Amino acid sequence: MSSKPYILLVEDNPDDVELTRRAFAKNHIANEVVVLTDGAQALEFLFDADRHGRSLPQVILLDLKLPKISGLEVLERIRANDATCLIPTVILTSSKQDEDLLAGYRLGVNSYVRKPVDFNEFVEAVRQVGLYWLVLNEAPPAAATGGMS
Amino acid sequence: MADDSVLRPDLALVLERITDGFFALDAQWRISYMNAEARKLLHAREDVLGVYWLDAFPKARGRLFEREYTRAMRDQRPVQFVEYSQTANRWFEVKAYPSLDGLSVYFRDVTARIEAQQEVERTARRQQALIDFGRTALSGGHLDALLSDAVDLVREALDASVIEVYDYEPQNACFALRYAAGWATGAAMEREFPALEHLRHAVESGEPFVSSDIRIESRARSLAPLAALGVLSCICVPIGSAREPLGAIVAFHPKPRTVSAVDVRFVEALAQTIAEAARTSESNRRIAQVLESIRDAFVAVGRDERITYVNARMAAFWGGEPVDFIGRPLAHFTEKFEDGGYGAARFRESLREDRPLTFEMPFRERWFEVRLYPYSDGVAAYVRDITRRKNEQQRMIALNVELERRVAERTKQLELANKELESFSYSVSHDLRAPLRAIDGFSQALVEDYAEALGDGGRGYLDRVRKAAQRMADLIDALLGLAKVARASIEMRPLDVTEIVREVAADLHDGDPCRDVEIEIETGMRASGEPGLVHAVFANLMGNAWKFTRLAERPKIRVGRTPEGEFFVADNGAGFDMAYSNKLFGAFQRLHAADDYEGTGIGLATVARIVHRHGGSVRADGAVGSGATFYFTLPAAKERVGLDEQQTVHPAG
Numbered sequence: 001m002s003s004k005p006y007i008l009l010v011e012d013n014p015d016d017v018e019l020t021r022r023a024f025a026k027n028h029i030a031n032e033v034v035v036l037t038d039g040a041q042a043l044e045f046l047f048d049a050d051r052h053g054r055s056l057p058q059v060i061l062l063d064l065k066l067p068k069i070s071g072l073e074v075l076e077r078i079r080a081n082d083a084t085c086l087i088p089t090v091i092l093t094s095s096k097q098d099e100d101l102l103a104g105y106r107l108g109v110n111s112y113v114r115k116p117v118d119f120n121e122f123v124e125a126v127r128q129v130g131l132y133w134l135v136l137n138e139a140p141p142a143a144a145t146g147g148m149s
Numbered sequence: 150m151a152d153d154s155v156l157r158p159d160l161a162l163v164l165e166r167i168t169d170g171f172f173a174l175d176a177q178w179r180i181s182y183m184n185a186e187a188r189k190l191l192h193a194r195e196d197v198l199g200v201y202w203l204d205a206f207p208k209a210r211g212r213l214f215e216r217e218y219t220r221a222m223r224d225q226r227p228v229q230f231v232e233y234s235q236t237a238n239r240w241f242e243v244k245a246y247p248s249l250d251g252l253s254v255y256f257r258d259v260t261a262r263i264e265a266q267q268e269v270e271r272t273a274r275r276q277q278a279l280i281d282f283g284r285t286a287l288s289g290g291h292l293d294a295l296l297s298d299a300v301d302l303v304r305e306a307l308d309a310s311v312i313e314v315y316d317y318e319p320q321n322a323c324f325a326l327r328y329a330a331g332w333a334t335g336a337a338m339e340r341e342f343p344a345l346e347h348l349r350h351a352v353e354s355g356e357p358f359v360s361s362d363i364r365i366e367s368r369a370r371s372l373a374p375l376a377a378l379g380v381l382s383c384i385c386v387p388i389g390s391a392r393e394p395l396g397a398i399v400a401f402h403p404k405p406r407t408v409s410a411v412d413v414r415f416v417e418a419l420a421q422t423i424a425e426a427a428r429t430s431e432s433n434r435r436i437a438q439v440l441e442s443i444r445d446a447f448v449a450v451g452r453d454e455r456i457t458y459v460n461a462r463m464a465a466f467w468g469g470e471p472v473d474f475i476g477r478p479l480a481h482f483t484e485k486f487e488d489g490g491y492g493a494a495r496f497r498e499s500l501r502e503d504r505p506l507t508f509e510m511p512f513r514e515r516w517f518e519v520r521l522y523p524y525s526d527g528v529a530a531y532v533r534d535i536t537r538r539k540n541e542q543q544r545m546i547a548l549n550v551e552l553e554r555r556v557a558e559r560t561k562q563l564e565l566a567n568k569e570l571e572s573f574s575y576s577v578s579h580d581l582r583a584p585l586r587a588i589d590g591f592s593q594a595l596v597e598d599y600a601e602a603l604g605d606g607g608r609g610y611l612d613r614v615r616k617a618a619q620r621m622a623d624l625i626d627a628l629l630g631l632a633k634v635a636r637a638s639i640e641m642r643p644l645d646v647t648e649i650v651r652e653v654a655a656d657l658h659d660g661d662p663c664r665d666v667e668i669e670i671e672t673g674m675r676a677s678g679e680p681g682l683v684h685a686v687f688a689n690l691m692g693n694a695w696k697f698t699r700l701a702e703r704p705k706i707r708v709g710r711t712p713e714g715e716f717f718v719a720d721n722g723a724g725f726d727m728a729y730s731n732k733l734f735g736a737f738q739r740l741h742a743a744d745d746y747e748g749t750g751i752g753l754a755t756v757a758r759i760v761h762r763h764g765g766s767v768r769a770d771g772a773v774g775s776g777a778t779f780y781f782t783l784p785a786a787k788e789r790v791g792l793d794e795q796q797t798v799h800p801a802g
Contacts, residue, residue, distance in 0.1 A: 015587035022594060065579045094582040097575060097629075117585045117622035118615075119593040 005134070006032040008057035010042045010074065011092075012067055019119065020061070020092075023126035031058070031134060039069025043077055046084050056087055059133040062109075064093040064100055072100075075107045086140045088133050168257070170241075174218075175251045178202050190237050190258060208235040214243070218254070221247040231259060240264070272411070278302050279418050286426035295426055296328050299398065299419045304330070307412050309400035311380055315345075316396045317352055317389070324348050327396065332378065346371045347385045348397045355391030357413050359384045362405040381405045386416045389424045398423070443531075450496060451527040454479045463532065486512055492519065496530070499523050509535065516540075567636065574632045581625050589618040627751035634758050639679045641763075643786050646674035646683070646716070650708045653687045657695050664704070666695060671709030674716070675786035682759045683783065689752040690718040690779050697722035697777065711780065719778040724771040733769050756781070 007024075011017050017035050024033060034057065036042045042062075045051060060078070064071035071091065078084045090111040091104045104112050113129055116122050161182075164171050170187030172180055180202050183193060197205050209215055213232040221228040227246045234241050240263040243256040282302060286295055300312045311331035315324040324345055346369035351358040360383050363372035372383065380401035389395035398420055402408075437460075440447045446463035450456055456474050464471045467482065483493035488510050499506045499521040506521045516539035520531045592611045595603065603611065647670060654668045668691075676683070691706060698704035698720050707719045725733070734757035760767045760781045771777035 013583050013587075015590070016583060019586065019590040022590070093579070094586070095575070095578045097578050115582070115586060117582055117589050117619055119586070119590040122586065122590065 004032065005058040006034055006054070007130075007134070008042070008045075008060045009033050009035045010037075010039070010060065010066065010071065011035065011063045012037045012065075013063075016063070016115070019122060020126060023123045024130060026123050027127040027130055029127075029130040029134065031130075038067040039071065039074040040067075042066075042074050043069060046078060046087075047081065056084065058088070058139060059129075060087055060089040061092045061129070062089055064091060064095060064104075072103050072107060075104065075109055079108045088137065088139065090129055090133065092129070170256045171254065173251055173253050174202055176249070180205055181251060187256070190239065190241075190256075191234075192237065206236050217243070218245055218252055221245045222252060225249075231263065275306055275411075275415050278306070279415070279422070282419060283422050286422050286429075292423075292427060292430050293328070295423065299423055300328060300330050302419060303398065303400050303416055306415050307384070307400050307408065308402065310403045311399075311401040313399040313401075314388075314396065315348055315399070317394045319394070324397070331401070347383065348399070351385040351387040351397050352394040353391060355387055355394075357384060357386045357417060359408055359413065361407045364405075375401070379403055382408070384408045384413060384416060386413070386420045388420045388427070395424055395427050446532040447529070448474075448532070449527060449529045450479045452500065454496070457527060466532075486510060488512075495519070495521060496528055499528050509539070570632065571636065574629055577625060578629055582622055585618045585622050585625075589615050592618075624751070627755075631751055631755050631758065634682060634685070634755055634762065637679070637682070637762075639682065639762055641677045641784060642680060644676050644678050644680060644683055644783075646676050646783075647672055649680070649684050650674070650687050650691070653684065653691050654706075654708075656688070657691060661695070664695075664699070666698060666704040666706060669705065669707045669709075674710055676716075676783040677786055678763050678783050682762070686756050686759050686781065687718070689756045693752060693779075694718055694720035694722060694777070697724075714785075715780045715782055717778050717780045719776065721776040724773050724776050725769075726773050727771065730769050730771075734767065 009017065009020060011020065021033060024031075034045075034054075036045055042060075046056070062071045062074060066074070069077075071093070075089060075091070078087065078089060088110045089108075090113060091100075091109050092113050092115060093100070094115055096114045101112055111129070111133075113125055116125060164182070164184050167184070168186060170184065170190045172183040172187045175181045178201055179199055180197050181199075183191075183197060187193065188197070191206065193205065203210050203215065206214075212235075213230050214234075217228045217230050225247050227244065229242075229244045231240060231242045233239075237258075239258050240260040241256040242259045243254065245255075246253045282295075282298060285298060296314050300314065303309060304312050309331070312329070313326060314328040316327045317324055347358050347360065347366075350369060358369070360366045360369065360372060363369075363381055363383060364376050366372050375383075380403055382402045382405050383399060385397055385399045387394060387397050398416060400416065437458075440458070440460045441462075443460070444462070446466055447458070447460040448456060448463050449458040455476055455478050457476075459467075459471045459474045461471060464474055467474060479496060480493060483490070483496070486492045491508070492510055495506055495508050500523055503523050505523065507518065509516060509518050511517075515534060515536040518533045518535045520533075522529045522531075592615045596608055596611050600608065650670050654670065657666070657668075687708070691708065694706045698706065699722070701720075701722050703721075705721050708717070710716055734753050756779075757767050760783070763783055765782035765784070767779065767781040769777060769779050
């Protein structure tokens with residue numbers, strides 16, 4: 001399997017996908033970004049043993065308002081599954097509603113980041129998320145996640 | 150025969166000595182011997198011997214003496230009897246022994262014994278009569294019937310020829326003849342009542358007045374003329390006491406005589422019973438008057454469950470006169486109640502447990518309240534028509550049910566509205582910001598990637614696009630905040646308001662360190678409220694003051710309380726025109742151009758909503774160029790209770 005670390009972006013809004021890619025590029029984050037546009041696709045991808053020859057993502061950026069299966073449910077299912085439960089997952093969303101924050105942390109999200117409207121601020125937020133989860137943060141040992149090699 | 154008539158001397162001696170009377174008759178009923186005692190008792194003549202006995206004692210003819218002696222001789226068997234001798238005016242006990250040649254008769258005077266016996270019997274009869282009379286009086290019969298009984302008793306006991314009963318009328322101290330018996334027809338009518346001195350004596354002293362001969366009665370001259378009507382002695386007994394005289398009873402006798410103490414006491418006893426009956430009758434009459442006058446229906450039932458009294462109102466309800474119902478069984482009426490025996494059972498319960506009871510029952514499409522009061526002889530029931538009250542009650546109950554239904558319905562609607570508002574807020578929060586981000590992001594991308602093609606003008610427009618997008622994002626956040634205040638449930642807590650104000654002041658200074666604004670804070674301010682929301686109130690008001698004093702020469706903000714207890718935030722900034730003060734607290738209302746002072750126009754709306762949700766009020770005071778003051782109230786500090794339930798349950802309201 002390919003061991004090249006990549007980012008999984010679960011986001012249904014193509015504008016946000018484009019802006020996020022642009023923000024990564026501006027921050028010189030060269031990791032591949034795999035984009036899935038609804039919760040069902042995301043779960044199918046993550047729970048698929050083959051995964052088109054890929055390993056598990058290094059970090060998941062998860063929108064909350066997703067078609068078919070909501071971001072919170074995706075999070076819950078990831079955390080309930082032995083193979084995926086340790087993947088660092090960041091909620092990246094427009095909402096800063098209290099109930100969303102609470103639910104996210106209850107379900108074991110690693111970070112909750114609100115997408116700022118101001119693109120410069122957005123770029124800065126993406127920079128920090130990328131820097132932290134892709135560079136600073138030590139990922140859990142591969143054996144524990146049952147698939148990363 | 151002559152030989153037979155002479156007794157042997159020794160025998161004669163014996164017969165003379167015995168204390169009994171003795172005489173002997175020969176076969177021809179002639180007296181052959183009579184001892185001294187017999188001669189004395191019978192007042193016999195000296196020459197009675199040899200005289201036919203009925204010639205010697207003619208008054209014995211036809212009486213027991215003759216009948217019994219004849220029977221003794223006929224049957225030749227001894228006889229014994231007691232008879233009153235009119236010859237001697239004494240009672241004799243007689244024993245007569247017949248033989249073929251005559252009859253021996255022994256007798257003795259038993260007058261004392263017989264009279265004593267008769268006295269005992271008469272006393273017993275009178276006592277029985279008094280007891281019967283008292284019982285009649287107690288049974289509550291009519292007073293006139295009772296008086297009639299009394300008159301018969303007096304006449305019989307005293308052997309009186311005339312009886313009168315008078316009423317005494319205290320208003321004019323006059324007597325009125327109520328009852329008279331024994332006068333020759335019309336005699337009573339001719340008499341003059343005011344001059345009845347004998348009655349006055351008795352009534353005024355409270356003691357019987359006795360005159361043994363009215364012809365020579367010096368105490369009551371009014372009596373003497375009555376002698377012409379055939380009466381010569383009288384007894385006059387008062388009814389009632391000297392203090393409260395009710396009348397008198399008078400008995401006349403055709404002969405002069407002294408009435409015995411026993412007789413006087415007998416009449417007195419009757420008079421006392423009559424007085425009690427009269428008083429009872431009077432008090433019953435008064436009670437009846439009361440019971441007739443009360444507006445409730447009244448019925449009394451005896452222990453035998455028969456009706457003993459109904460007032461006119463009750464009788465009218467049952468369709469009749471009171472007399473139609475007295476004595477009839479209660480069941481006769483209760484069985485019409487159609488209450489499954491409930492009413493009758495309550496009557497019995499009250500009687501059995503000797504305890505007052507109240508119950509309500511429907512009857513003939515009306516409602517009645519029945520109050521039962523047990524007493525020694527039965528149960529008294531007051532019945533009141535409560536149809537109006539009951540209808541009112543039921544109307545109230547129906548109204549309440551309807552009201553509760555409406556409240557429940559409204560609550561449900563509010564809950565639904567609240568849910569919709571929540572999902573609306575959620576949707577706004579998630580969906581409205583994404584396009585703004587795209588507008589801003591791609592504007593920036595254009596500036597970065599196509600700067601030359603755009604030129605200065607193009608870049609300037611894109612800058613405006615981006616500012617507008619940012620501003621809209623702020624508005625959305627402010628709106629969401631306002632919605633949050635509406636939905637939040639408020640838990641009252643004691644607050645150190647001065648401390649909150651200090652925190653807000655510190656934040657303002659920290660956020661804008663370039664400005665020098667004097668903030669004066671009153672110490673010791675306290676209140677009750679939700680800490681976060683009260684903080685937001687001061688943050689908004691003081692933030693506004695901070696903002697609008699930007700152009701002031703020496704900017705100053707004062708926070709404190711009025712003497713009435715209102716909190717205020719005052720500044721010496723731009724102020725506002727009072728003409729628009731009613732627009733201050735509406736959402737998105739601004740009194741200043743956006744270019745002059747930044748802001749979303751949501752702040753004061755949020756303040757007003759928070760204050761209202763605390764049960765307080767808010768107002769503003771100001772003038773253009775001379776600053777603004779905002780006043781608001783919060784619950785006092787000692788009140789630790791939460792807001793009422795409705796506000797907590799229906800935050801959207």
